[in-house]
Amino acid sequence: xxxxxxxxxxxxxxxxxxxxxxxxxxxxxxxxxxxxxxxxxxxxxxxxxxxxxxxxxxxxxxxxxxxxxxxxxxxxxxxxxxxxxxxxxxxxxxxxxxxxxxxxxxxxxxxxxxxxxxxxxxxxxxxxxxxxxxxxxxxxxxxxxxxxxxxxxxxxxxxxxxxxxxxxxxxxxxxxxxxxxxxxxxxxxxxxxxxxxxxxxxxxxxxxxxxxxxxxxxxxxxxxxxxxxxxxxxxxxxxxxxxxxxxxxxxxxxxxxxxxxxxxxxxxxxxxxxxxxxxxxxxxxxxxxxxxx
Numbered sequence: 001x002x003x004x005x006x007x008x009x010x011x012x013x014x015x016x017x018x019x020x021x022x023x024x025x026x027x028x029x030x031x032x033x034x035x036x037x038x039x040x041x042x043x044x045x046x047x048x049x050x051x052x053x054x055x056x057x058x059x060x061x062x063x064x065x066x067x068x069x070x071x072x073x074x075x076x077x078x079x080x081x082x083x084x085x086x087x088x089x090x091x092x093x094x095x096x097x098x099x100x101x102x103x104x105x106x107x108x109x110x111x112x113x114x115x116x117x118x119x120x121x122x123x124x125x126x127x128x129x130x131x132x133x134x135x136x137x138x139x140x141x142x143x144x145x146x147x148x149x150x151x152x153x154x155x156x157x158x159x160x161x162x163x164x165x166x167x168x169x170x171x172x173x174x175x176x177x178x179x180x181x182x183x184x185x186x187x188x189x190x191x192x193x194x195x196x197x198x199x200x201x202x203x204x205x206x207x208x209x210x211x212x213x214x215x216x217x218x219x220x221x222x223x224x225x226x227x228x229x230x231x232x233x234x235x236x237x238x239x240x241x242x243x244x245x246x247x248x249x250x251x252x253x254x255x256x257x258x259x260x261x262x263x264x265x266x267x268x269x270x271x272x273x274x275x276x277x278x279x280x281x282x283x284x285x286x287x288x289x290x291x292x293x
Contacts, residue, residue, distance in 0.1 A: 091281030
């Protein structure tokens, strides 16, 4: 099994400094420095070059960084398999959930077939809707949390993770119930003229980029780029007349917003985010869900 100090090593390498890594791991910078120093002593390899600007991987550190994630994933899979064997093949699937990453679709599909798989038990692990919490949860995939149902739009995910596509879901617009357009059941291009349309930061190839390029052709539609996109964005929209790019998965984030279909052909990917090498039980669960979508 792997040395837990490898987790610290990866966090420091990803962050570029002990201070930033300490904020992610909720440990002091000195504690992280000691853990890395112990790992370097045990391995007999210098992993980082230290400077006032932060840390930089040595050639040996770069090699270990590439191989460590594979090794950790394999070790976690082996541990999970051993636990499953001791439980008589009973498998527990832990799904990370939040307002912006609900598990409704997954659980509804699973409820229809769960009686056919009595050895698979499903539980949920709640987390906060902040970028920090999501990234920490993503780093734990395969280590306490098995998967998260996500609306994927070409955004990067931290950690050695993979995506399994389940279905397409329509992109919609969310707006306050006080907005005059809230009385409509379908929004047209004409309805959007004179409106502020809030979109996340542009990522090439994303749904957001497609919507931006499409709407920007009309000078009467104002496209506004958001500095951040999280649950607080939905709160801000509920107090304004702006329209926010959204989908049905996010319709319960704020009860003061209405999510309305739009007369356009724009779709998000709904996927499962999971470790690259999930345990056999998790892999089986994913395969079952894929057949239900």
